[in-house]
Amino acid sequence: xxxxxxxxxxxxxxxxxxxxxxxxxxxxxxxxxxxxxxxxxxxxxxxxxxxxxxxxxxxxxxxxxxxxxxxxxxxxxxxxxxxxxxxxxxxxxxxxxxxxxxxxxxxxxxxxxxxxxxxxxxxxxxxxxxxxxxxxxxxxxxxxxxxxxxxxxxxxxxxxxxxxxxxxxxxxxxxxxxxxxxxxxxxxxxxxxxxxxxxxxxxxxxxxxxxxxxxxxxxxxxxxxxxxxxxxxxxxxxxxxxxxxxxxxxxxxxxxxxxxxxxxxxxxxxxxxxxxxxxxxxxxxxxxxxxxxxxxxxxxxxxxxxxxxxxxxxxxxxxx
Amino acid sequence: xxxxxxxxxxxxxxxxxxxxxxxxxxxxxxxxxxxxxxxxxxxxxxxxxxxxxxxxxxxxxxxxxxxxxxxxxxxxxxxxxxxxxxxxxxxxxxxxxxxxxxxxxxxxxxxxxxxxxxxxxxxxxxxxxxxxxxxxxxxxxxxxxxxxxxxxxxxxxxxxxxxxxxxxxxxxxxxxxxxxxxxxxxxxxxxxxxxxxxxxxxxxxxxxxxxxxxxxxxxxxxxxxxxxxxxxxxxxxxxxxxxxxxxxxxxxxxxxxxxxxxxxxxxxxxxxxxxxxxxxxxxxxxxxxxxxxxxxxxxxxxxxxxxxxxxxxxxxxxxx
Numbered sequence: 001x002x003x004x005x006x007x008x009x010x011x012x013x014x015x016x017x018x019x020x021x022x023x024x025x026x027x028x029x030x031x032x033x034x035x036x037x038x039x040x041x042x043x044x045x046x047x048x049x050x051x052x053x054x055x056x057x058x059x060x061x062x063x064x065x066x067x068x069x070x071x072x073x074x075x076x077x078x079x080x081x082x083x084x085x086x087x088x089x090x091x092x093x094x095x096x097x098x099x100x101x102x103x104x105x106x107x108x109x110x111x112x113x114x115x116x117x118x119x120x121x122x123x124x125x126x127x128x129x130x131x132x133x134x135x136x137x138x139x140x141x142x143x144x145x146x147x148x149x150x151x152x153x154x155x156x157x158x159x160x161x162x163x164x165x166x167x168x169x170x171x172x173x174x175x176x177x178x179x180x181x182x183x184x185x186x187x188x189x190x191x192x193x194x195x196x197x198x199x200x201x202x203x204x205x206x207x208x209x210x211x212x213x214x215x216x217x218x219x220x221x222x223x224x225x226x227x228x229x230x231x232x233x234x235x236x237x238x239x240x241x242x243x244x245x246x247x248x249x250x251x252x253x254x255x256x257x258x259x260x261x262x263x264x265x266x267x268x269x270x271x272x273x274x275x276x277x278x279x280x281x282x283x284x285x286x287x288x289x290x291x292x293x294x295x296x297x298x299x300x301x302x303x304x305x306x307x308x309x310x311x312x313x314x315x316x317x318x319x320x
Numbered sequence: 321x322x323x324x325x326x327x328x329x330x331x332x333x334x335x336x337x338x339x340x341x342x343x344x345x346x347x348x349x350x351x352x353x354x355x356x357x358x359x360x361x362x363x364x365x366x367x368x369x370x371x372x373x374x375x376x377x378x379x380x381x382x383x384x385x386x387x388x389x390x391x392x393x394x395x396x397x398x399x400x401x402x403x404x405x406x407x408x409x410x411x412x413x414x415x416x417x418x419x420x421x422x423x424x425x426x427x428x429x430x431x432x433x434x435x436x437x438x439x440x441x442x443x444x445x446x447x448x449x450x451x452x453x454x455x456x457x458x459x460x461x462x463x464x465x466x467x468x469x470x471x472x473x474x475x476x477x478x479x480x481x482x483x484x485x486x487x488x489x490x491x492x493x494x495x496x497x498x499x500x501x502x503x504x505x506x507x508x509x510x511x512x513x514x515x516x517x518x519x520x521x522x523x524x525x526x527x528x529x530x531x532x533x534x535x536x537x538x539x540x541x542x543x544x545x546x547x548x549x550x551x552x553x554x555x556x557x558x559x560x561x562x563x564x565x566x567x568x569x570x571x572x573x574x575x576x577x578x579x580x581x582x583x584x585x586x587x588x589x590x591x592x593x594x595x596x597x598x599x600x601x602x603x604x605x606x607x608x609x610x611x612x613x614x615x616x617x618x619x620x621x622x623x624x625x626x627x628x629x630x631x632x633x634x635x636x637x638x639x640x
Contacts (some may be wrong), residue, residue, distance in 0.1 A: 024359055025544070028465050029397035030364040030455070035355045040343055043438065044350040045452065047408040049445030077349035088367040088450045118363065121450075125369030130408045130441075130450030132365060136351070145348050209349050224341050310500070 002041040002063060003122050004096065010103040011087065011117060019111070020083040022118040030049035031119040033084055039136040050127035055170070060098045063129070064105030064190035069191045070212065071133035072113050073263045076198035077210040080135030083156050084118045085110065090125030112146045112196055141202045143267070146225035148207040150266035152295040153289050154230055155277065159238045160215055161252065162187035164259020174251070177244030184240065191263035199290075200280055201267055206266035214258040219266055232292035234304040253309060256304060268294050322441050326414065330423040331407065331437060334633045339431070340403040342438040351439040353404055359456040362400035370447035375490070380418045382509035383449070384425030390512045390532065391453035392433050392582045396518035397530040399463040401440040404438045405430065410445030432516055461522045463587070467546035470616040472588035475597065475608050476548055477514050480535055481572065482507035484579020490539030494571070497564030504560065511583035517608075520600055521587055528587035534578040539586055539621060552612035554624040574628060577622060588614050598610045 024032040024265055035041050048067040050056050068085065075082040087106070110117060115133065130238075168174045176184075193210075201208055207226060209217045215237075217232040223230055239256050269277065274290065281288040302309040332346055344352040356363050370376050388405065395402040407426070410636040411419075420584055430437060435453070486504040488494045496504075513530075527546060531538045535557075543550055559576050589597065594610065600609040622629040 024462070024464065025481060029394040030362040030400060030453075030462075031361045031458070032362055032398075032462055034360050034459075037357070040354050041361065042351045042352055043404075043452075043454070044352040045406040045408045045440045047410055047441045047443050047445075047448075047450060049410050049443055049448075052410075052445050074349040078352075080350060084363075086363060086365040086452055088452075090367060090369050090372075090448055120365045121367045121373055121387075123367050123369055125367075126446035126447060126449060128369075128448045128450070130367060130448075132363075132367075132406055132408075132452040133350075134363070135350070139354070142344070142350075142352055144344065193343055232359045247582055251619075316474050 010099045011120070011145045011243050018144050019114045025118045031086070031224055033134070035274060036136055038139055040142065041134045041140060041248055042075060043072060043132065044074035045130065045132045048075065048129040050274050058188065059298065060101040064102040064203035065109045065190050066104050067129040067131055067191050068109035068115070071131045071264065072109065072115065072189065072195060073193035073210040073212070075133055075135040076193045076195045077143070077208055077265060078135070078137060079141060079198045079202040079208070080137040081199060082113050082133055082135040082195060084134040085115050087120035088118060088130040089120070090128040092125070094129055106295045113193065122218040123144045125161065125273065141184055143198070143201055143205050143208040145207055145209055145222050148226035148228050148268040148294050149223050149270070150204055150294055151271065152294040153271055153274065153290050154219070154232065154292045154294060155265065155266050155290050156211070156215065156264055156266045157197055158262070159240055159287070160211065160261045160262050160264060161255030162240045163261035164255035165240060167261070168251070168255070176242065176310055178230040180242040180245045188261060193263060193285065194265045196284055197265055197286060201265070204273050204276060205269050208265055211262040211264050211266050212260060214255050214260040215262070215266060216300060222266070222268065223298070223300060228290055229295040229298040229315055230300050231295055232302045234302055234309060236289060236291045238287060238289045257309070294319060326442055330419045331440070333427065339434045341436060345436070345438045345603055351406070353454070354436065358459055360459055360462065362395060362457050362462060363452065363456040364391060364394035364400045364454045364619050365450065366394065367544045368449040372583050377553060379509065380421040381425035381455050384422040385510050386478055387449040387451055388429040388435070389513050390583065391451045392429065392435065392515060393513035393530040393532070395453055395455040396513045397456070397463070397528055398457060398569065399461060399522040399528070399587060400406065400457040401519060402433050402435050402453055402455040402515060404454040405435050406452045407437060407440035408445050408450040408590060409440070410448040412445070412447055413487045433513065441614045463518070463521055463525050463528040465527055465529055465542050468542050468546035468588040469590070469612050470548055472526055473591055473594065474539070474556065474586065474588050474612045474614060475610050476531070476535065476584055476586045477517055477606055477608055478582070478584040479560055479607070479629045480531065480582050480584060481575030481579045482560045482574035483581035485560060487581070488571070488575070496562065500562040500565045511581070513583060514585045516583055516604055516605065517600070517606060521585070524593050524596060525587040525589045528585055530588050531582040531584050533581060534580040535582070535586060536577050536620060542586070542588065543620060544569065548614055549615040549618040550620050551615055552622045554622055556611045556627060557572070558607060563581040577629070581635060589630045
């Protein structure tokens with residue numbers, strides 16, 4: 001099968017109603033897009049590698065969904081409206097069943113967020129999925145990492161640590177009840193980027209990012225970029241509730257604070273915004289938890305009652 | 321070494337004078353750029369995989385140069401002005417010497433074309449380099465593949481087949497003189513994207529692309545998109561001249577017509593443009609060869625005197 005046939009069969013579709021078409025899409029040397037006047041283009045790239053980001057035998061639908069979702073999540077974290085994406089993919093072989101399921105998962109996620117696939121590259125090699133995503137944000141309205149202010153509340157969306165617990169189970173380090181495993185799995189395989197939240201936060205948040213490497217590691221990026229510190233309260237953190245399994249506190253702490261793969265948003269906002277944020281949580285049917293506050297003094301501590309939690313590692317390390 | 325340290329050490333530099341800075345570059349969830357009013361953004365993605373696009377033991381400087389160059393070449397082929405790029409790279413290990421040389425080659429090419437690296441991703445995995453490039457083109461001025469007209473001249477820049485001959489030698493299929501090999505090597509390792517030519521062709525060419533998979537395969541894309549045919553004259557094609565080695569006609573024909581990795585531009589233009597194109601060749605100090613013409617009747621033939629050249633394969637097949 002030639003590259004063009006492969007693209008035609010698996011990665012070309014009629015434009016979805018409501019999605020942003022490119023001026024010129026797949027098939028030329030480059031795609032062409034027009035950025036809306038008064039807007040900046042937000043650009044992010046995320047690579048998903050077999051054996052690093054997913055197990056080689058993982059469900060190809062989920063691989064496709066998640067490869068797109070982690071990119072969409074970067075748009076959410078900037079307060080950008082995701083519109084277009086490119087896909088560069090290296091494949092060890094042409095496996096029709098795998099490709100069909102992969103592309104269905106990829107497009108299901110793209111469709112959920114009205115993202116159009118406008119170009120890319122296919123080649124032979126160890127399985128590697130490199131997606132670039134493009135979104136629009138009104139000039140000057142992007143939510144950056146370097147604008148957190150002392151006294152800001154720190155908030156997170158959703159529940160943290162579910163994907164990490166699923167991974168620990170998959171690696172044989174936990175012995176969870178099958179029903180709990182099934183309940184945790186979607187957090188790992190089908191993350192739901194918080195785009196609507198990100199768009200609403202443009203006018204509310206001072207700083208934001210998405211949690212991919214673990215809350216403490218990612219929050220540290222905000223603190224470092226903003227030259228601030230933070231104090232979190234363990235009691236306020238949104239933790240997974242397992243109905244059939246017992247877990248040690250240390251296991252839950254590691255998962256919630258350092259687990260990664262959450263794709264929830266972490267953001268800071270002035271205390272005056274609390275009421276508006278709780279109303280927003282209601283509107284979006286998405287829990288928002290106020291977990292601590294930004295301090296002028298550097299350092300990041302997590303209080304557990306009267307004591308501070310000690311952690312050996314702050315988050316996922318890409319190269320060690 | 322953590323991802324952020326790696327990016328800081330090898331992939332972050334002060335903005336180059338004359339290059340287009342991003343509004344917000346490496347270090348946040350997304351980069352932000354502003355597209356010039358009245359312009360479209362041209363977007364292209366090319367992935368370079370160890371063992372597929374380059375030998376595992378290839379010079380890392382050349383790997384970096386070429387990974388960027390093949391993307392810049394796509395901008396040239398659209399008549400777009402390359403401005404920004406993202407790099408997503410999977411690395412099997414942190415090899416400081418390799419990374420240093422790779423990033424030097426990558427930036428040397430980016431600097432040659434005033435391209436700014438504005439973001440990306442680094443991860444662990446089999447060596448894979450995925451670059452997205454972004455360029456600007458005035459609204460409606462991009463040179464597409466689907467606008468060739470019957471009666472157009474067909475032109476190519478530079479010399480074809482050099483990289484293909486080098487590759488045949490590297491694979492042990494030729495026995496070239498060492499001086500000839502040295503003269504062919506830069507075509508393979510340090511291709512020079514024809515950006516200045518592409519920009520000039522906006523007002524001259526009807527259709528254009530860059531030759532990456534071989535002249536016949538790539539020209540076929542223009543013909544298919546434009547619903548036309550073509551007749552080429554072998555005598556007019558720009559062939560490599562080897563001073564110390566003898567080559568069979570069939571070897572040269574395969575290299576020139578189907579070899580690939582040329583990164584020269586192939587374009588069509590009305591015969592009225594001949595004088596202007598020859599003047600442009602002089603200005604750019606870049607040979608432009610008129611190699612045939614576009615026909616209303618479909619099909620692609622290469623005349624050699626009174627006969628037609630028969631070829632078993634039209635170009636590089638990505639998956640077979």
